[in-house]
Amino acid sequence: MSQNGKPKIAFFDFTCCEGCQLTVIDSLQTHPELLDVVDIVQFREAMSEKGEDYLVAFIEGSCTRESDEERLRKIREQASIVIALGACAHLGGINSLKALHPLEDVRKYVYGDKADWYETYDARPIDAVIKVDGEIPGCPIDRDEFIACVKALLMGKKLPIPDYPVCVECKLKENVCLFKKGKVCLGPITRAGCNAICPTYGASCEGCRGYITNPNDDSMREVLAEAGLSVDEITSIYTMFTTYQVQQKMKQGKETV
Amino acid sequence: MIANKSYVTLADYGSVDNQLFMPVPTRIKKVVSLNDLNKLFTLELPGGMSLDHRPGQFVEVSIFGVGEAPISITSSPSRSNSQFELCVRKVGDLTSAFHNMRAGDIVGIRGPFGRGFPIEKFRGKDILFAPGGLGLPPLRSLINQVLDERAHFGRVIILYGARNPDELLFKDELKEWGDRKDVELLLTVDKGEENWKGHVGVITTLFKEISIYPRNTIAVTVGPPVMYRFVLMEFLAKGITEGNIYLSLERRMKCGIGKCGHCQINNVYSCQSGPVFPYSEIKGLEEAL
Amino acid sequence: MSVTIIQKQDFPDFVNRLLSQFRVSGPVEEDGGYAFRVIENSDDLRLDYPTTILPPKKFLLPTKETLFEFDKSGNGTVQAPVVEPRTVVLGVHTCDLHAIKLLDRVFSTGHIDPNYTLRRKQTLIVSIECLTPCDENSFCKSMGTLSADDGYDLHMTDVGNFYTIDIGTEVGEELLQYAKTAPATEENMKKLNAVISEKWPRFPYRLDFDISDLPSLLNMSMKSPLWEELGERCLACAACTNVCPTCFCFDVRDEIDLDLQHGQRIRKWDSCQLDEFATIADGHNFRQSRALRQRHRFMRKGKYILEAHDYLGCVGCGRCARACLVDITPVGVFNELYRQKEVGGQS
Ligand code: SF4
Ligand code: SF4
Ligand code: SF4
Ligand code: SF4
Numbered sequence A: 001m002s003q004n005g006k007p008k009i010a011f012f013d014f015t016c017c018e019g020c021q022l023t024v025i026d027s028l029q030t031h032p033e034l035l036d037v038v039d040i041v042q043f044r045e046a047m048s049e050k051g052e053d054y055l056v057a058f059i060e061g062s063c064t065r066e067s068d069e070e071r072l073r074k075i076r077e078q079a080s081i082v083i084a085l086g087a088c089a090h091l092g093g094i095n096s097l098k099a100l101h102p103l104e105d106v107r108k109y110v111y112g113d114k115a116d117w118y119e120t121y122d123a124r125p126i127d128a129v130i131k132v133d134g135e136i137p138g139c140p141i142d143r144d145e146f147i148a149c150v151k152a153l154l155m156g157k158k159l160p161i162p163d164y165p166v167c168v169e170c171k172l173k174e175n176v177c178l179f180k181k182g183k184v185c186l187g188p189i190t191r192a193g194c195n196a197i198c199p200t201y202g203a204s205c206e207g208c209r210g211y212i213t214n215p216n217d218d219s220m221r222e223v224l225a226e227a228g229l230s231v232d233e234i235t236s237i238y239t240m241f242t243t244y245q246v247q248q249k250m251k252q253g254k255e256t257v
Numbered sequence B: 001m002i003a004n005k006s007y008v009t010l011a012d013y014g015s016v017d018n019q020l021f022m023p024v025p026t027r028i029k030k031v032v033s034l035n036d037l038n039k040l041f042t043l044e045l046p047g048g049m050s051l052d053h054r055p056g057q058f059v060e061v062s063i064f065g066v067g068e069a070p071i072s073i074t075s076s077p078s079r080s081n082s083q084f085e086l087c088v089r090k091v092g093d094l095t096s097a098f099h100n101m102r103a104g105d106i107v108g109i110r111g112p113f114g115r116g117f118p119i120e121k122f123r124g125k126d127i128l129f130a131p132g133g134l135g136l137p138p139l140r141s142l143i144n145q146v147l148d149e150r151a152h153f154g155r156v157i158i159l160y161g162a163r164n165p166d167e168l169l170f171k172d173e174l175k176e177w178g179d180r181k182d183v184e185l186l187l188t189v190d191k192g193e194e195n196w197k198g199h200v201g202v203i204t205t206l207f208k209e210i211s212i213y214p215r216n217t218i219a220v221t222v223g224p225p226v227m228y229r230f231v232l233m234e235f236l237a238k239g240i241t242e243g244n245i246y247l248s249l250e251r252r253m254k255c256g257i258g259k260c261g262h263c264q265i266n267n268v269y270s271c272q273s274g275p276v277f278p279y280s281e282i283k284g285l286e287e288a289l
Numbered sequence C: 001m002s003v004t005i006i007q008k009q010d011f012p013d014f015v016n017r018l019l020s021q022f023r024v025s026g027p028v029e030e031d032g033g034y035a036f037r038v039i040e041n042s043d044d045l046r047l048d049y050p051t052t053i054l055p056p057k058k059f060l061l062p063t064k065e066t067l068f069e070f071d072k073s074g075n076g077t078v079q080a081p082v083v084e085p086r087t088v089v090l091g092v093h094t095c096d097l098h099a100i101k102l103l104d105r106v107f108s109t110g111h112i113d114p115n116y117t118l119r120r121k122q123t124l125i126v127s128i129e130c131l132t133p134c135d136e137n138s139f140c141k142s143m144g145t146l147s148a149d150d151g152y153d154l155h156m157t158d159v160g161n162f163y164t165i166d167i168g169t170e171v172g173e174e175l176l177q178y179a180k181t182a183p184a185t186e187e188n189m190k191k192l193n194a195v196i197s198e199k200w201p202r203f204p205y206r207l208d209f210d211i212s213d214l215p216s217l218l219n220m221s222m223k224s225p226l227w228e229e230l231g232e233r234c235l236a237c238a239a240c241t242n243v244c245p246t247c248f249c250f251d252v253r254d255e256i257d258l259d260l261q262h263g264q265r266i267r268k269w270d271s272c273q274l275d276e277f278a279t280i281a282d283g284h285n286f287r288q289s290r291a292l293r294q295r296h297r298f299m300r301k302g303k304y305i306l307e308a309h310d311y312l313g314c315v316g317c318g319r320c321a322r323a324c325l326v327d328i329t330p331v332g333v334f335n336e337l338y339r340q341k342e343v344g345g346q347s
């Protein structure tokens, strides 16, 4: 609690584009009353106030270095509630794509001949390192959903993240289905909550919010194959955001990509 | 005049019952903690209103901002007028929010809903109650009504099983019932504890302890879905007929008024025709058990 | 009922006059598809549309609506919401008209639903006769919904240069004060009859059995292996139920403002195809498998709803078939069950 009695929420960023924090700032434009109910502590500030406690720590970005882990554990100690904010923190996200290539190649590609100066390892979601209490999915997150989540946290409720697919929102908006236009879409297995924003603008859903609890993978793959995608293309659309999850499954021998 | 671009409210149509979805603000009078997960709430409707429920019925409880959830009424109509009791287990958002409330706070109530136990058909009969775990709270309403009208019934047998001694609910009342000469109470727990001197084993193991006169017995069970198949087998093995076996089927009752579809068991809206059913009525329903 | 005509050239004027008096909605073209939208101009109307993605049901049972507003401070007062103004829905096809008759039955009997009933009273329906099948997915002729005797305020038929108009209700008749109409002449009636009798052969019967046999067919099919097959294919995307004019299952939730005091209880469309639909608070799902959910859906369409409300739960509009990415269709399912029964019967 701050001195004014408002609960403190803090934002921390790891490896990401910071698009989610931009969305948070955006949400303050549409919901300025958010500042009436919480104190937002910027991350640098937050880190300097040692021993300070937060009601909620929102963590943006994925963990990509050994040294991130220590920082994450500190945050976990200071915050009552830790929420992964956005696809990178939630899933490992786009950052995990590099795991599909040998690490040395990635380092050379990204850092050129300075590769050896930087420590890096396979990108992973925050919950691979510390316990998280909830996730706000999306790349970037959805503004209204973020506000709804803050309200839920203040009321001590579960985060109101749907467990049904994007197609539900897409149909209610009366979009013409992309499959009818010769395109493909991961809407049938992707967790809703973005209000089907991509199909609404004619772009394929790429699954940035992760999948619903019980996706029918086999059938989805068949639908994509029937739409003309090769096995490789299916793999790459499938792993755009969930490389980490797919690789974990492979390690457990549950799935072949 | 039909042409009219203005907006209207429900109040403009007097003939429509605009209260259907609107909960009645109801004050919490008392909260008693039964164990880690279960609390007993005594509630009072405003203006001396009476709930007028039957044992086995449920109400929809609202906590504004959290939502609404069905909760069975645990008090007996014979003991409550404007006051009634709900036993609330903390399992989701609504029940967690409910657990945070104190005496004096307000919750919203709609109902009562559903078909309760047809107690008038039970008169003159021996009654065998077999609640399992959380099945006691809904059944307690019926048990207490039967006990309050004790002279109208034959034997009263209660077989109550829980996972462990801590999960046995309403311990004071269990003691009262156990002390009565006109009640046969047998308790069991799946797993005993140090201080537990009683019977250990699942509820079905109690059946061999009793003998009944099946033609004059009404059997009633409420418990988790997995329990029903086994308890039903025991009832039938004792020779009780399907029409004399009653059970209550929990479903996701969203509206309570036969519209939303969530509570359907095959073609049956359990919020309307249930949650209490004679076994003979649901035997043919694939989705019932 | 008496038949009136309105010349096509006079129709835009009728719509524009309605627009000055009512909220008017009708089919419009959007991105290569069609949807019922509130229109601002008669030019937007596409009365020759094949079918829409969502049915006009959405004007009576909105995808999301407020049941009441609450204020947690004090005693937690609740207040009824305001509902839309009088709305004329133009161009409703007869399959959708039959679906609305079912919805009226569901929401206006038993516990009368205030929001639905009020919206219904605020809605005027001007339907239009289909003269060619909307596409290969429809099977309205098999379901007996390719024409309608009632359920509309006005019913139009496109007879070339003019529309004939059947007056269904007094309110409908009052609506005609905004139109330049003339009583149908004998010549007009001849043309109308010709158009109607020519239309029927254009529509195929697509079910292999008579619709009156559907409930008993389904009754026999509880244990059919077909449900498992459907469950394997089904994506549980709920597209089929969300586009269906006769689906009326809903969810009820609360939304609250940031002050955590004021908010609304809302109702929104829900679907039996989704995981959460039959799941209770402790996580137990009473219809865990997609196969059982598909079975439930088709049982409702062809049997359960009929038993509860005296109308079939499917009007043959074909929307679900159009929306399904894995080709699960009522015609396919019902005919396959029929085939299985015939084969079973011979063995
Ligand atoms: S466009 Fe995508 S999300 Fe929309 S209905 Fe089609 S598959 Fe589903
Ligand atoms: S439609 Fe798909 S890719 Fe687009 S925001 Fe939603 S979940 Fe992400
Ligand atoms: S089940 Fe399919 S065909 Fe039947 S009414 Fe619904 S959407 Fe139309
Ligand atoms: S299903 Fe039949 S009645 Fe409905 S729109 Fe298509 S053709 Fe017209």
Ligand code: SF4
Pocket (backbone or CB within 6 Å): C233, C234, C235, C236, C237, C238, C239, C240, C241, C273, C320, C323, C324, C325, C326, C327, C328
């Ligand atoms: S539209 Fe098809 S895939 Fe989607 S839930 Fe319905 S039957 Fe299943």
Ligand code: FES
Pocket (backbone or CB within 6 Å): B252, B253, B254, B255, B256, B257, B258, B259, B260, B261, B262, B263, B264, B269, B270, B271, B272
């Ligand atoms: S609870 Fe809504 S129909 Fe039964």
